Amino acid sequence: MKRSGMFWIFITPVLLWLVLLIFLPHLDLLLLSFRGDASWTLDNYRNFFTEPIYWLTFVRTALYSIITTLLTLILALPVALYVTKIAKPGLRGFLMVLLMLPFWVSELVRIYGWMILLRESGVLNYFLQSLGLTNQPVEMLYNDATMIMGLVYTSMLFMVIPLVSVMDSLDNSLIEAACDLGASKICIWRTIIIPHCKPGIVSGSIVVFMLVLGNYLTPNLMGGKNSLWFTEQIYNQFIASFNWNQGAAFGFLLLVLSSAIIWLGLKLTGQRLGELSS
Amino acid sequence: MEADLIVTCLNKEFGSFRAVEEVSFSVAKGEFFSILGPSGCGKTTLLRMIAGFEEPSSGDLLIGGRSMRGITPDKRPVNLVFQHLALFPMMNVAENIAFGLKRRRVAAAEIRRRTDEVLERVELPGFGDKRIHQLSGGQKQRVAIARCLVLDPSVLLLDEPLGALDLKLRQQMKVELKKLQAKVGTTFIYITHDQSEALVMSDRVAVMNRGRFEQIGSPQQLYNDPTTPFVAGFVGDSNLWTGVVVEKDGEAVKVLTDEGFVFHCRQRGGSGRSRVTLFLRPEAMIIEPIDRAGLNIFQVTVKSILFDGANSRLLTATAAGHELLVALPQNRAFDHIAPATEITLGWHPKTGIAFELLDQP
Numbered sequence: 001m002k003r004s005g006m007f008w009i010f011i012t013p014v015l016l017w018l019v020l021l022i023f024l025p026h027l028d029l030l031l032l033s034f035r036g037d038a039s040w041t042l043d044n045y046r047n048f049f050t051e052p053i054y055w056l057t058f059v060r061t062a063l064y065s066i067i068t069t070l071l072t073l074i075l076a077l078p079v080a081l082y083v084t085k086i087a088k089p090g091l092r093g094f095l096m097v098l099l100m101l102p103f104w105v106s107e108l109v110r111i112y113g114w115m116i117l118l119r120e121s122g123v124l125n126y127f128l129q130s131l132g133l134t135n136q137p138v139e140m141l142y143n144d145a146t147m148i149m150g151l152v153y154t155s156m157l158f159m160v161i162p163l164v165s166v167m168d169s170l171d172n173s174l175i176e177a178a179c180d181l182g183a184s185k186i187c188i189w190r191t192i193i194i195p196h197c198k199p200g201i202v203s204g205s206i207v208v209f210m211l212v213l214g215n216y217l218t219p220n221l222m223g224g225k226n227s228l229w230f231t232e233q234i235y236n237q238f239i240a241s242f243n244w245n246q247g248a249a250f251g252f253l254l255l256v257l258s259s260a261i262i263w264l265g266l267k268l269t270g271q272r273l274g275e276l277s278s
Numbered sequence: 279m280e281a282d283l284i285v286t287c288l289n290k291e292f293g294s295f296r297a298v299e300e301v302s303f304s305v306a307k308g309e310f311f312s313i314l315g316p317s318g319c320g321k322t323t324l325l326r327m328i329a330g331f332e333e334p335s336s337g338d339l340l341i342g343g344r345s346m347r348g349i350t351p352d353k354r355p356v357n358l359v360f361q362h363l364a365l366f367p368m369m370n371v372a373e374n375i376a377f378g379l380k381r382r383r384v385a386a387a388e389i390r391r392r393t394d395e396v397l398e399r400v401e402l403p404g405f406g407d408k409r410i411h412q413l414s415g416g417q418k419q420r421v422a423i424a425r426c427l428v429l430d431p432s433v434l435l436l437d438e439p440l441g442a443l444d445l446k447l448r449q450q451m452k453v454e455l456k457k458l459q460a461k462v463g464t465t466f467i468y469i470t471h472d473q474s475e476a477l478v479m480s481d482r483v484a485v486m487n488r489g490r491f492e493q494i495g496s497p498q499q500l501y502n503d504p505t506t507p508f509v510a511g512f513v514g515d516s517n518l519w520t521g522v523v524v525e526k527d528g529e530a531v532k533v534l535t536d537e538g539f540v541f542h543c544r545q546r547g548g549s550g551r552s553r554v555t556l557f558l559r560p561e562a563m564i565i566e567p568i569d570r571a572g573l574n575i576f577q578v579t580v581k582s583i584l585f586d587g588a589n590s591r592l593l594t595a596t597a598a599g600h601e602l603l604v605a606l607p608q609n610r611a612f613d614h615i616a617p618a619t620e621i622t623l624g625w626h627p628k629t630g631i632a633f634e635l636l637d638q639p
Binding site for chain 1: 329330331350351352353357358360361362364366368377378381382425426429
């Protein structure tokens with residue numbers, strides 16, 4: 001009796017949170033996505049498939065999110081290895097602070113920082129011109145490469161942190177043993193470090209993938225008009241076109257997409273979601 | 279005899295700290311060579327230099343006649359069994375053993391054959407599919423050794439691999455390891471702080487202290503003829519007296535101990551008539567000797583009996599209160615000894631060794 005009382009005290013806020021803030025709004029959006037002007041309809045979903053701009057943006061967003069996640073992973077692995085295994089213990093805390101420092105500033109400010117560096121009249125162009133490398137300013141903003149760089153930069157920390165914690169638990173002597181048995185550096189990465197870090201890689205990748213897929217600010221500011229992101233389509237439907245029904249349908253398509261890709265990723269790497277927390 | 283490993287004047291400095299100092303030795307093919315020393319004496323650093331994980335500050339080491347300076351661990355013909363074994367938990371037993379062979383691009387069929395063969399040799403046939411966490415401590419031990427042996431190293435290095443095992447298993451593994459080495463004939467270099475491991479298994483032992491080799495010799499030599507006071511004190515138990523040399527005739531000396539006994543014994547080095555420490559093994563003392571000719575004889579009082587089966591001791595004290603440990607053979611001849619009885623002890627001059635006291639307290 002007493003124990004079940006305690007149970008309800010702790011579970012109630014969680015249930016309230018889930019039901020009021022997540023379940024009910026989504027239910028409402030789901031209903032909205034099937035509403036037309038007056039009646040139930042599948043038109044909102046049909047529009048998505050008949051209008052190429054919609055599903056092309058959708059595919060583009062998915063592909064770029066996957067590329068960004070992979071790039072972030074490739075960059076974060078050596079960073080995590082350096083922080084955990086190579087840097088001296090005293091330096092380690094300092095490096096972690098350096099990693100987190102940019103995240104004390106809001107994402108908006110960080111992105112504007114990049115824009116100051118990269119724009120036509122920006123810092124980088126000023127140096128290029130004064131060194132005589134170019135005669136006229138180069139437009140470095142508003143293309144896909146810059147956008148992906150910005151997304152990688154924004155996501156880096158969320159990949160490095162889980163990787164640092166799994167790499168910490170890797171016994172140094174395993175790396176030495178592999179080396180002793182004749183393994184090259186690449187082989188040690190492939191056979192020892194990456195298999196050991198798999199849980200961290202998977203959870204970091206899920207977080208980064210979700211953040212990138214759902215990011216609005218970075219693609220909008222750094223990608224410019226040519227770099228369409230699916231979140232912008234949703235935003236446009238809700239705010240610009242005031243078509244809530246269409247926006248809700250897009251929102252659900254994005255939810256289905258992210259779930260499907262994560263499910264596929266887990267299947268391919270042979271991991272299960274429940275194992276990641278342990 | 280062909281030497282597999284020759285180490286000459288090896289030094290290793292970490293900043294101003296000299297971890298290994300002027301170490302030279304050679305190990306013959308097929309020898310079981312141990313390096314024995316207290317923790318922090320530099321033995322692990324020495325081993326890591328042989329394996330290639332540390333670069334020596336100066337000196338050279340040759341394996342099979344080839345200098346190993348500047349050669350990375352993966353290119354050296356030696357393999358290391360790590361202190362905590364470092365088996366790869368993400369692989370099963372067979373994959374662990376095949377790891378090194380795969381790196382050498384051995385054909386798959388050949389890998390399977392050699393893996394099975396080495397598992398047979400370490401008496402774990404059919405264990406290939408087991409996961410590492412399914413093995414017992416002793417089995418892990420043998421897998422770690424098999425993982426190295428399958429590569430046919432010219433020298434196998436072992437870094438206190440029995441340290442993590444419980445006492446009973448350690449006793450058993452000591453014998454097994456010795457048998458295994460005799461069977462495979464690979465040169466073993468074994469480091470340990472446990473003197474019994476070193477004495478039981480090795481052909482030769484080097485005693486290391488503060489980065490230097492104190493003595494290299496067979497286990498018997500180290501035990502019976504230590505050349506430095508450190509070796510005399512570190513290998514086996516000893517009773518100590520301090521005193522002065524009153525007469526000297528070559529090695530044979532007469533020592534007057536501080537409490538007034540006059541003992542005949544041997545001296546190592548020294549110039550006579552100097553302060554010495556006299557080391558005497560507990561089992562060198564004979565209780566109630568019948569034939570007393572040529573023995574050092576004195577009286578002690580039994581304080582207590584430290585019964586430990588075959589390793590039983592008497593804790594005794596001289597009239598001046600100096601405590602001595604005396605081996606108590608369990609052959610029923612001394613059952614009458616009880617605490618507070620007075621007994622006569624005798625020991626042969628050959629068994630006591632005096633060393634000049636270098637650092638006066």
